[in-house]
Amino acid sequence: MRIFELNCNIRDNDELRGSFNALTHEVFCFGFEDWYNSGGWGDMYIPHAVVENGEVIANVSVNIMPFSVGGERKNYGSTAQLTANAFSVRLLAYFPSYRTKST
16 A cells, blocks of 8 residues: 655755655756755745655645735734735646556
8 A cells, every 4th residue: 555645844854855856856847955055945935745655756835925905915824833915826746657646
């Protein structure tokens, strides 16, 4: 039986971040390591990765952004770490070898 894990703590996990970068390089020909190393990857970009055997095989990321309507700032939720004004779902990716698989 195949076991998959959903992990949202990619940024601060060296192994998973490296695997996430391998995925983005394979699918989009770019990675996030330089952005991470420069301090640009903050709390507002949150990858949600599917992991199999320690390897990130698929991902959908969420960006949290300031949002206003008619000049009025909107707030759509919060956690202890951040206030979410608006969400943008981005970077949907999975390895080509998983595109025709199902469990």
